[in-house]
Amino acid sequence: MPIVPPPTPAPSPPPGQASFQSVHPSVVSHVSHFAGLSPASRRQHLYALIQECTPSELLFLSTTIAPLLKRDFLRALPPEVSLHILGFVDDPRTLARAARVSRYWNELLKDDYLWKTLCIRHGFSRDADAVKSFKAEQRSDGGRRHSRHLSMESDFDTVRSTHSLASGLQLSPPTSAAFPYRKYFIHEHLRTSNWLQRGRLLRIHRAPLHPPIAQDMNAPNNGQGQVQNPAIPTSIAIDSSWVVVGLANSRIHIFSARTGVLSRTLVGHEAGVWAVSLISAGGEPATADVPLSANAGDSLVAGVPQDAMVPPILKYALGLDQGEDGWTSSRGVSPDPFADTRAEESHPFGKPSYPGGASDGWGQPNALVVSGGCDKELRVWDVKSGYCIYILRGHTSTIRCLKVLHGRPIAVSGSRDRTLRVWDVQRGRLLRVLEGHTQSVRCLDACGSRVVSGSYDCTCRVWDVDTGACLHVLRGHFHQIYTVAFDGVRIASGGLDTTVRVWDASTGACLALLQGHTALVCQLQLTPTMLATGGSDGRVITFSLRGAAFSVVQRLAAHDSSVSGLQLDDRFLVTSGNDGRVRLYKFEQPPPSPSLGSGSTGGEGDPQCSFVRDLCEPSESVWKVAYTRETCAILCKKAGKMVVEIWSFKPDV
Template sequence: MSPNAGDPLVAGAPQDAMVPPILRYALGLDQDEDGWTSSRGAAADPFAGAKSQDAHPFGKPSYPGGASDGWGQPNALVVSGGCDKELRVWDVKSGYCIYILRGHTSTIRCLKVLHGRPVAVSGSRDRTLRVWDIQRGRLLRVLEGHSQSVRCLDACGNRVVSGSYDCTCRVWDVDTGACLHVLRGHFHQIYTVAFDGVRIASGGLDTTVRVWDASSGTCLALLQGHTALVCQLQLMPTMLATGGSDGRVITFSLKGATFSVVQRLAAHDSSVSGLQLDDRFLVTSGNDGRVRLYKFDPPLFGNANGVAGGTGAGAGMGAGAGDGADPQCSFVRDMCDASESVWKVAYTRETCAVLCKKAGKMVVEIWSFKPEF
């Protein structure tokens, strides 16, 4: 085994090497349409066969978080990373950890699995990003350039955007390891980025959001409205949603040359910890222990069958609300009883998973969106 290879855990591994059943269900993320998880031992090039999308010049946006594409099926790979400096690759069907990936020298702060490819990208306090082949459990390359901790990243096709405490974002070509652009303009640490293949949004401790052109690296807009750290972002083709430590959620219209505020929501009593929207719904979570559901009227894309989640979807380029007035979202309900804290929310058209702390224990709650409210 090469020095950069992962450490496989064979069948019969100890119980602590298994994904808890409730977490397997909540993260039941299927293999993608190319079925690359079905031949884990193959020697295929993980960068072969990447598809381009008309709406995204660099390919399709990655699935949010460290998991392969799709929901609700058993044949998934989930990738986790944390303070132990290691990434673990989990087989959801069996529940076993199949690889431990070592190389980072400090806490792993962020990671993404690329769409349609068995490749994960991780960012760390050691100031580097690392690109991994999760099918074969090996390091592919190290991306160096940041001078301080890498706090956040997002990906689309073969492009990755990283945000750092050095107040810059960097755009990388994952295939070559080249840094294509350095985005400068923030005056304080960057905590969150979103990338849809066309535009990049970044937010941080200076309370501002900046929108960038992904191809040229030029700043398109400086957006203000938060009074504290901007910690959550999501890009859609016609709308940007932001969440801050001030408890506010702000939606901005991205139509035309001028990006304007659509709505300001006093969503939480403390920091916004999660934010996700599609053409119908906006779901937010906060450190106040609440998960809140809002509904867009009219739908963002003028239909009821939009694609949920991520940091942008090509389907959103169609006709709909983007051709007229900007849609407003109205509060529907709190989705669960108050928790001690909520760490993450993720949903599709029908199901929402909430990772929270209740009575001192980690709990995953599964909520149904049907019948529609």
């Protein structure tokens, strides 16, 4: 039996038509009369009507009139004026919510200039390392978008280099190579938030400090066993890809900075490793127009290179297969959009060394590790394969410190044999010996082609690596020197006499004698505006480098025992101590007030650091800590074991 479908209802009349049919004829005549009144009479008429309305009728008027009064003021203004108004907004979340108002506002808030200004205002503009890591992440992600929002209310899509508004005016320069400032700001904002709140623990590696005693039946002390050195971390180097840890048991562990996985262990040293340096893959030559052989001059020592015996695969790792002179070509490194030429001019000798122990490569495709220790040998390793490429001999005692110059295959090592040696780590040869110290060389730092060494003979020496000349002898300490820092303009040195001295790098004159520690000064780092020191008394002191006064900015009782690690940048200060704690401080610009708060004596304009949180759970002791913008490695002792914790602060992708 057929089923008759129900009748389809008639469509509803449009709102205008329905309301028009329900209007009383008297109302229509009243509206026609109102339209013919003068503006003043219309206002009087409306005022009289409002006075006669009940509260419910007034509410009806309010809800009806409010939508009619809404107006897009940004659309009514020229785009340049609208961007100028939006430029006064400091909170990125406010901009994120504004981008959801309309399509026009969304397009307006994609302008690169607006986000570049916000980057500068939030301090994301002068950090070349952050820009470099951001670009590397974009390449590794293959153009994937961030899935995490800057706020839960907004959806940040990929930033376009040009934006056309509804008015037809183009706000951004029409270039496909425009730097994505908006995307960069999101990346940096999320990374900073991760540091302040809580990072992500990638891996925890545990190893026994004292391995089982190895029995050697052929040894003279037959049956008693041979006690190996404990697996105590002695040195660390870190970049955006790798974490390298040197141990007192002659091993070198290499961890992935992206995943925290132990990638490989380098075995070859016959005694404890005391110094490691990591050479990042890629980069570009610092002096691409000058062959390496020209730098060596006539003072080459043992100028017979070992590269003739290197297998082709390791030659490729060293970059030897890309040119006769050993220099590789630039790999298309894009210019830094936040480049500050004033910062380059402030370092007349070149780029200072990184506090994390890594250095820029000279264009070689693989990352390299240079290590030295108690067996008096310098070894060059290929990180990708784990092979030892060169064994460089020449020192007659323990190699205590090591630096590799930026963009050049030149390593400088300091030893207890009282000498420094300059090596060509690309071709495997000794370039020259720097002699002058009368006791063990304990520490060194490099900036461009200049190196500063500190010795137990209570002096520091400034060397020209290219000529081997000793430019200055810095005398003033009356006890052993344990740490030096060099930024190309100033030299800072500290040691067992509990004082810190600041020197002029160009003249060798002592600029200041800084006091405040009551024990050995074992940690130093220089920034363009600040000097941070850490001592065995547990104190961390920051000094202002603005002007010639070198005033104390803050005295921090950071740890209950010796400060074992100290590193800072323009936003954070990280310290570790033998009390088993790793602490994070944040730098903030003080308000324009004469009162600087407790524990601070610096002048107005000097950034103050405040304690944020502990970066990890307390341990028995912390040996080393080092970090990049997105990775932090902590080497500590827990439950009698050597523990390596690798934390990531990279934004989720």
